[in-house]
Amino acid sequence: MIHSLFLINASGDIFLEKHWKSVVSRSVCDYFFEAQERASEPENVPPVIPTPHHYLISVLRHRIYFVAVIQSEVPPLFVIEFLHRVVDTFQDYFGVCTEAAIKDNVVVVYELLEEMLDNGFPLATESNILKELIKPPTILRTMVNTITGSTNVGEQLPTGQLSVVPWRRTGVKYTNNEAYFDVVEEIDAIIDKSGSTITAEIQGVIDACVKLTGMPDLTLSFMNPRLLDDVSFHPCVRFKRWEAERILSFIPPDGNFRLLSYHVSSQNLVAIPVYVKHNITFREGSSQGRFDLTLGPKQTMGKAVESVLVSSQLPRGVLNVNLNPSQGTYTFDPVTKLLSWDVGKINPQKLPSLKGSMSLQAGASKPDENPTFNIQFKIQQMAISGLKVNRLDMYGEKYKPFKGIKYMTKAGKFQVRT
């Protein structure tokens, strides 16, 4: 099982270590540093690194490497999932997961790590349970604690740990009972230079924020459940009911949680909400290149495309650019060659464009690589797959809750090749 954990920052310092079994010397991280040096980019460090006596399994989040040390055969995904869970918990507790935040809360961090893993076996990883055991730090609470001498540590056995619904604590009470669901879809797509779609798929999630008194039993049904053929559920969802009736039936955890995530594969037709017209040319022998980019909406069901951001890694030979955006602002970093254009909202009547010239190194030959455009955007009030919630019902409690459903579509890894 998981032996030790080291947290390493971008400059290669170990700023926290935690051992669940015997102490493993820090020098084991040298193998990690070696790999880090070999990697061209921080994210290229391989996640599994063998050393003579241990294995290092790492994840990179928020520019911090979480490196777990294991000694025997352990499923690597188990470790990776656990590490991500650690990061999520830190983020949940401290708002951000940065080196500073972790150092500021080092005692809570240790208490958390101690509760999350026992001898390398996961113990309590549900944020509801952890919060009962260790209260998250708030300014108010820290003040009160210093004055009264009380602690962050709960005195009670976390009730949820043992019940049949371990994800929900008992005795929840709210004056305003509300249940909100966000359907968020991300489109991952690769568009080739002629504008045709090479792959496109949708990763969707339904995130919930449920603040309901008592033990409510909810059912959620869809207009078109047929779309959901590849789903992963929160453990609270009754799988049998879904299999038989395509209805989500569950006793929700208290607070924020991810009800389900789903995947609409390339076999279904995926609508592409934006198109890109581009013309990037370098002339042989000249130190100038032309740059011309226009964006436009496509298949958006009449909804506006907002928060559009285009970024691209230009060829190494490009020294600088001189461009003229029809709207928004652009930046170009001559060192990293990263061009980024903050477009804002696309107005279908007046399409946004970015035109101008690029200057190349004098005498250098025409660059070989073609830049790829990474596009980000948001579309409110629409799930691009067409998924629609039919109704939400509550059983088991008498009161009438507020209910709300929000839809949003975002670009995931949306790439246009040139």
Add this chain to the structure above:
Amino acid sequence: MTDSKYFTTNKKGEIFELKAELNNEKKEKRKEAVKKVIAAMTVGKDVSSLFPDVVNCMQTDNLELKKLVYLYLMNYAKNQPDMAIMAVNSFVKDCEDPNPLIRALAVRTMGCIRVDKITEYLCEPLRKCLKDEDPYVRKTAAVCVAKLHDINAQMVEDQGFLDSLRDLIADSNPMVVANAVAALSEISESHPNSNLLDLNPQNINKLLTALNECTEWGQIFILDCLSNYNPKDEREAQSICERVTPRLSHANSAVVLSAVKVLMKFLELLPKDSDYYNTLLKKLSPPLVTLLSGEPEVQYVALRNINLIVQKRPEILKQEIKVFFVKYNDPIYVKLEKLDIMIRLASQANIAQVLAELKEYATEVDVDFVRKAVRAIGRCAIKVEQSAERCVSTLLDLIQTKVNYVVQEAIVVIRDIFRKYPNKYESIIATLCENLDSLDEPDARAAMIWIVGEYAERIDNADELLESFLEGFHDESTQVQLTLLTAIVKLFLKKPSETQELVQQVLSLATQDSDNPDLRDRGYIYWRLLSTDPVTAKEVVLSEKPLISEETDLIEPTLLDELICHIGSLASVYHKPPNAFVEGSHGIHRKHLPVQHSSIDTGESPVSSGPAANIEQTHVIPSQGDLLGDLLNLDLGPRSTCPRCPPLTVLIACNSVLLLQVWLPAVKAKGLEISGTFTRRQGQMYMDMTFTNKALQHMTDFAVQFNKNSFGVIPTSPLPVHTPLMPNQNIELSLPLNTIGPVMKMDPLNNLQVAVKNNIDVFYFSVLIPLNIFFVEDGKMERQVFLATWKDIPNENELQYQIKECHLNADTVSGKLQNSNIYTIAKRNVEGQDMLYQSLKLTNGIWILAELRIQPGNPNYTVLYSNFATETCVKV
């Protein structure tokens, strides 16, 4: 007010200050002090000298302070074992606390104190906690057993904790079950008896029930445990699969992959034509695709596993090739894995798409990735024959880009394409030659030189090209030097008139000016070949080369099967069996895919339990005396007398031996399995063999050769295999032998070393030839001669053996022996004993005489046999 203040202490007298604070009267001060100590500990400062002071703070009602002290204890108890004993009392007390949270905390911490002295005090509290009324305490105690086992395995066993753990599998609380399973699996990894978890249908049922209700981590432990179970029939396998499939929709990727492992394993047991089998296959695809939308680290592990799955069952993901297309900001380790899988899934149906993608990748920035993409194009050409032409033209386009490393990589793969499709694409050679000057990597230079040498007759200026390489001969890498040598020799054989000088030059460079023994040897061989017999030289150097196969990069099937059993583990990431890299893997047993029930049946019947015993036979080396004992024993002894002798029935039927032994298991020979036996029919010896191809590719070009052996056995004809052996086919053949070959004494005497070659490799194995096949038909000695010889043999050449438990009378024995060419010369009755005098003759002309004494009613025979030339026999 943040915790960072604990890190800012003035260096001077820091420890001293903390000590004072720890002993402060105020509870609050003490807590602050402990927090400072912990903070110092986390950054790696040594605060172990504060041990007694910190332990003093343990007796407190404050839960947080208690936890902090426990944290400290776990870290430093090992360095201060004597001090740690002070803490024991508090633990024992805490284990009785009315609050289950405290009880659990105590039992948890206790196990983390890795001090031998303490552990014995902890047994009693632990025993109580294992039976605690609160499941939270029980599940914590279960893990504690694993901790203790790590510290003192013997004690855990003596105290009966392992049995208590096993009882917990039947616990009513799913979390307790999951932790008990996890603890047992961890213990069994280092335990000599790895079968700690006795899996039976009742247990399995409990596990499956717990599976639905326990936490995601518990599900992983239970699924991994389930995958070690072998269901007794397909019904059971199917019902387990049905209960495991819902796990495929779990949000935790590790749960999904563990479930995939169970299903992949049990799929083996399901009949291929059943509806359920096909539904299950369909269900496996979406979760695997979903894994690829996770974090890059998850993707990496998933891809390594998918790589195994597509090799085992390509049908699962054949429609999904698009999800493996590379995004430009994927981390490099994900890109390379995706590329690998794309090639595995490439087929005629999707090759156009794949090629377009690969061409796109070849213009990316990352050099490693670009190279692999170019190589991938070549692999596609070799794999999908219909696409070869398109691949070649894509490669030519890439060469036109003149990007140096792209060109070099392209030339390397084009060589492979030439070897796969000879005489098809040679028209492009001219284009390749244009790039000769830009090649600076040994691989690419060697590839180019090979091409020039191989097609020298079509390249007008081949001699000039090769000569240009020759200038810097000594600066080249060995690989290039060897290839250049061969290429020039080829050129010479094709165009002898113009290149005499060139070949002289390279031969002298290779043989006289080089330090490399390989190069010199090769040089000398060519030199002698060319100077003695140019015709043979031509045959040797320009012989037809075997076509390269498309599947050379596939994992060998038996290894693949083993790895499928380890899906989701480190083994699956490294594509190596766990015993190859896990430390202290003595506890790990090789796992096998289950076999369908119908064949399990035969596996248990006595008929094929034979081979298992016989495999052993090839390893046992009996001493010579034993062997000669066996020789007679063989023919008479019932099965039980000697585990090494083939069953009696076989020898009684002697001339039609049916029982095949596995001589060369497929694992050792890249998928070729050879089983066989020796027989003697009509005075002629035969080696009857069955070749089975268990690999994925066809096998051709079989040949066999024997090492020198005691009896000079050699095959009289080449292997009668003329057609390629297709995957999963077998061929039976009979190889006639005679004994006119060179003789060398082997130990044991009847040992025969055999080499079998095919297009893949050469494999070696050794077998023991049953001696009775050497007994010739004219082994009947004249009575007079027998008498005379018997007397002449010196006593020291006599050996005496007892054959036990043989219930045959003299006549049957003599009849049976006669079938094996052991002849009875005379028979007499002395003092109620039957005396049989027998003779036999070996193929090398040695006579062996024997006296067999049989007492009626006594199952033990006495054999006295004399050999006129035991010595010669030893010296043969």
